[in-house]
Amino acid sequence: xQACFLHKLEGEYIRTMNINIKELKPKITEPKGFFAQGxxxxxxxxxxxxxxxxxxxxxxxxxxxxxxVVKAPPLWWCEKLTKNGQKIQAIVVxxxxxxxxxxxxxxxxxxxxxxxxxxxxxxxxDLVMVxxxxxxxxxxxIEKIKEGIKKSAPLLSDTQEAADNCAEAILTTxxxxxxxxxxxxxxxxxxxxxxxxxxxxxxxxNMATMLNFITTDIxxxxxxxxxxxxxxxxxxxNMITVDGETSTNDMAVILANGMAQNPIIxxxxxxxxxxxxxxxxxxxxxxxxxxxxxxxASKLLECHIKxxxxxxxxxxxxxxxxxxxxxxxxxxxxxxxxGRVLSAMGAxxxxxxxxxxxxDFKSNKGEISLYKNGLPIEFDEDYALEILKEKEIQILVNxxxxxxxxxxxxxxxxxxxxxxxxxxxx
Amino acid sequence: xQACFLHKLEGEYIRTMNINIKELKPKITEPKGFFAQGxxxxxxxxxxxxxxxxxxxxxxxxxxxxxxVVKAPPLWWCEKLTKNGQKIQAIVVxxxxxxxxxxxxxxxxxxxxxxxxxxxxxxxxDLVMVxxxxxxxxxxxIEKIKEGIKKSAPLLSDTQEAADNCAEAILTTxxxxxxxxxxxxxxxxxxxxxxxxxxxxxxxxNMATMLNFITTDIxxxxxxxxxxxxxxxxxxxNMITVDGETSTNDMAVILANGMAQNPIIxxxxxxxxxxxxxxxxxxxxxxxxxxxxxxxASKLLECHIKxxxxxxxxxxxxxxxxxxxxxxxxxxxxxxxxGRVLSAMGAxxxxxxxxxxxxDFKSNKGEISLYKNGLPIEFDEDYALEILKEKEIQILVNxxxxxxxxxxxxxxxxxxxxxxxxxxxx
Numbered sequence: 051x052q053a054c055f056l057h058k059l060e061g062e063y064i065r066t067m068n069i070n071i072k073e074l075k076p077k078i079t080e081p082k083g084f085f086a087q088g089x090x091x092x093x094x095x096x097x098x099x100x101x102x103x104x105x106x107x108x109x110x111x112x113x114x115x116x117x118x119v120v121k122a123p124p125l126w127w128c129e130k131l132t133k134n135g136q137k138i139q140a141i142v143v144x145x146x147x148x149x150x151x152x153x154x155x156x157x158x159x160x161x162x163x164x165x166x167x168x169x170x171x172x173x174x175x176d177l178v179m180v181x182x183x184x185x186x187x188x189x190x191x192i193e194k195i196k197e198g199i200k201k202s203a204p205l206l207s208d209t210q211e212a213a214d215n216c217a218e219a220i221l222t223t224x225x226x227x228x229x230x231x232x233x234x235x236x237x238x239x240x241x242x243x244x245x246x247x248x249x250x251x252x253x254x255x256n257m258a259t260m261l262n263f264i265t266t267d268i269x270x271x272x273x274x275x276x277x278x279x280x281x282x283x284x285x286x287x288n289m290i291t292v293d294g295e296t297s298t299n300d301m302a303v304i305l306a307n308g309m310a311q312n313p314i315i316x317x318x319x320x321x322x323x324x325x326x327x328x329x330x331x332x333x334x335x336x337x338x339x340x341x342x343x344x345x346x347a348s349k350l351l352e353c354h355i356k357x358x359x360x361x362x363x364x365x366x367x368x369x370x371x372x373x374x375x376x377x378x379x380x381x382x383x384x385x386x387x388x389g390r391v392l393s394a395m396g397a398x399x400x401x402x403x404x405x406x407x408x409x410d411f412k413s414n415k416g417e418i419s420l421y422k423n424g425l426p427i428e429f430d431e432d433y434a435l436e437i438l439k440e441k442e443i444q445i446l447v448n449x450x451x452x453x454x455x456x457x458x459x460x461x462x463x464x465x466x467x468x469x470x471x472x473x474x475x476x
Numbered sequence: 477x478q479a480c481f482l483h484k485l486e487g488e489y490i491r492t493m494n495i496n497i498k499e500l501k502p503k504i505t506e507p508k509g510f511f512a513q514g515x516x517x518x519x520x521x522x523x524x525x526x527x528x529x530x531x532x533x534x535x536x537x538x539x540x541x542x543x544x545v546v547k548a549p550p551l552w553w554c555e556k557l558t559k560n561g562q563k564i565q566a567i568v569v570x571x572x573x574x575x576x577x578x579x580x581x582x583x584x585x586x587x588x589x590x591x592x593x594x595x596x597x598x599x600x601x602d603l604v605m606v607x608x609x610x611x612x613x614x615x616x617x618i619e620k621i622k623e624g625i626k627k628s629a630p631l632l633s634d635t636q637e638a639a640d641n642c643a644e645a646i647l648t649t650x651x652x653x654x655x656x657x658x659x660x661x662x663x664x665x666x667x668x669x670x671x672x673x674x675x676x677x678x679x680x681x682n683m684a685t686m687l688n689f690i691t692t693d694i695x696x697x698x699x700x701x702x703x704x705x706x707x708x709x710x711x712x713x714n715m716i717t718v719d720g721e722t723s724t725n726d727m728a729v730i731l732a733n734g735m736a737q738n739p740i741i742x743x744x745x746x747x748x749x750x751x752x753x754x755x756x757x758x759x760x761x762x763x764x765x766x767x768x769x770x771x772x773a774s775k776l777l778e779c780h781i782k783x784x785x786x787x788x789x790x791x792x793x794x795x796x797x798x799x800x801x802x803x804x805x806x807x808x809x810x811x812x813x814x815g816r817v818l819s820a821m822g823a824x825x826x827x828x829x830x831x832x833x834x835x836d837f838k839s840n841k842g843e844i845s846l847y848k849n850g851l852p853i854e855f856d857e858d859y860a861l862e863i864l865k866e867k868e869i870q871i872l873v874n875x876x877x878x879x880x881x882x883x884x885x886x887x888x889x890x891x892x893x894x895x896x897x898x899x900x901x902x
Binding site (some may be wrong): 239 | 806
């Protein structure tokens with residue numbers, strides 16, 4: 051086995067992994083016992099807008115939801131199901147309408163979606179998660195969705211085509227599918243992990259929503275699944291930013307049905323570490339793809355903060371840089387503007403000594419030191435431009451005050467961002 | 477007396493004032509005993525870049541400085557002077573170079589500026605504040621500045637021309653001068669307050685810097701001056717946002733030389749209230765002008781939050797809305813997108829019940845209710861567009877959970893913002 055996507059891992063700082071991973075062709079139904087489908091049911095004009103993921107047997111489930119105070123009704127339903135570690139057998143997703151800010155009627159619609167799918171599959175409705183993405187403040191065309199669910203449930207399949215349909219049907223204005231499938235080895239047993247995501251596409255009148263669905267056939271306890279999944283979230287989905295905002299519908303969920311039949315992982319041993327690290331790659335690559343497809347993004351920015359006293363300080367500094375409009379526009383302009391990076395850090399609320407900070411910018415074309423221990427460094431503007439012309443840029447910051455570090459991802463702020471977000475009416 | 481600028485006060489929520497205020501032609505030297513000048517000394521290519529404000533007698537001084545961890549060396553000097561309530565007699569300002577991230581040499585340059593002006597005016601150097609705005613990370617052309625100070629000190633004057641020169645010399649890429657002068661009546665004695673500001677202009681490689689200088693001839697104690705000034709800062713300069721960031725050089729300062737000879741204000745009586753409210757108008761109008769001149773801003777957004785349990789919650793919600801790129805681009809696109817306002821609030825960290833929120837948008841063309849108590853309201857899109865086409869828009873939010881309220885100001889996010897901040901190299 052070899053890691054075919056290792057080129058993506060260049061600039062890896064947080065973790066070094068000594069595990070064998072095989073990258074497979076992306077297919078959400080690659081893990082044993084998973085089936086999927088995606089169709090057009092009429093929420094959108096013509097694109098696919100209804101997706102189903104189904105496990106042959108009820109699967110362990112771990113999920114995280116938006117921290118936004120304004121949560122969409124489908125999430126009320128999902129949170130109710132998953133808060134007690136209950137198993138999940140199916141997920142139904144519609145795109146084109148977020149069923150958000152729709153109150154009790156919105157909640158009833160979400161329950162109706164669960165009921166409709168549970169009837170079609172002949173399973174309990176409490177085994178069915180429901181999620182929506184798209185327009186806010188508009189009631190779902192629930193009859194169309196009911197018909198769509200009834201129509202697509204019999205079409206559930208583990209073929210590549212069905213998996214592709216599913217990955218496509220969760221998208222809104224995403225410009226490409228976000229998907230990854232890998233295989234790892236647990237005590238000689240092949241175990242697969244597959245994920246699909248929908249990124250920061252915008253639909254009127256809406257904000258960016260992030261949905262992530264991960265399937266795996268690993269055999270693991272609920273406790274260890276939660277540990278592996280939730281420990282990864284903070285370093286992947288929670289370390290990306292396009293707008294600096296969470297939406298009403300964000301969620302990430304993993305289903306583990308145990309059908310790989312590996313010896314069960316029930317403690318934090320070596321196998322657990324292998325799974326956790328592999329899962330981190332899945333969540334991180336999906337997260338990075340979401341940022342790459344950020345609205346109007348022309349560059350992926352990877353920001354690495356090291357040498358802070360606490361991890362939390364590193365996170366705050368990293369996000370302050372990646373959320374700074376001044377930093378984002380500077381990178382769009384291919385300008386080696388370390389002053390904006392430093393000022394964004396200074397304004398973040400984290401206390402630090404500016405005299406111990408070092409700032410470098412790096413890309414495949416080279417690395418340039420711009421600021422070291424409180425003073426600017428003279429640099430070659432032409433060389434800096436050559437570095438910053440690349441599509442993927444690293445912002446490397448060393449605080450020299452401690453041992454903690456963190457990596458986050460964001461994107462630049464372009465004319466197209468303004469265009470997409472201001473002019474989609476016209 | 478009458479308030480000639482009352483049209484600016486439309487949409488007033490925080491304070492109602494029952495005082496007589498006369499608006500005068502803006503002139504920083506209007507209060508008795510103040511002199512000023514502004515010249516070109518060579519930091520910039522040809523525009524004015526050196527300003528001096530001088531009081532005939534040492535004046536009481538109250539000042540606030542950037543909260544950015546990265547502070548420019550001139551601020552180290554100023555903070556040292558003002559932390560013990562020491563009197564100030566002169567302020568020297570250069571534009572075109574921020575003297576930031578310049579370490580010990582930068583600090584020595586700031587002290588040299590103070591020394592040079594103190595020698596030219598024959599006063600103690602500890603009576604001279606120094607501030608700079610412009611490029612970051614470049615040492616000052618200190619010889620040019622020294623020559624400029626020597627040349628301009630003898631030109632100090634209280635004429636309109638000298639005042640205009642001064643207001644102009646503090647600007648960077650501002651598109652208009654920010655200035656206001658008013659007269660109030662304290663026990664039959666006319667008292668004047670005048671202010672000038674520099675806004676969010678950007679110079680490579682830099683971030684927005686805000687400078688505010690206020691002169692007044694009021695007779696007041698240090699304690700009452702501090703109270704009046706600092707209580708206003710939180711509702712004016714601290715409630716505006718263009719980028720959501722503080723810069724390394726931000727400061728606001730008021731000098732009060734007592735030359736109006738009104739009966740001294742030494743307690744929180746009616747006269748104190750008059751002064752405080754008048755000063756609030758000065759600080760608020762300067763603050764609003766700074767936002768109006770925000771880079772690429774095409775609209776002034778006034779956000780009013782009411783009905784929160786705490787004032788701090790109201791501030792956080794207000795800034796979350798005004799700093800949201802999704803909200804800002806929506807207003808640039810003249811889109812009645814209440815969903816983005818609600819989501820920005822939800823992501824702010826403030827806990828609230830979305831079902832009790834009401835959101836209205838308002839301008840001179842009318843007001844429209846968009847969201848009420850958890851559910852969207854159907855609205856006339858044409859009417860909404862008519863309202864949102866205006867240059868000044870109010871976002872009115874009622875949380876219905878308490879008695880606190882706050883007003884803040886921001887601007888939209890336009891193509892020009894990206895252009896100015898990304899393309900100034902080319």
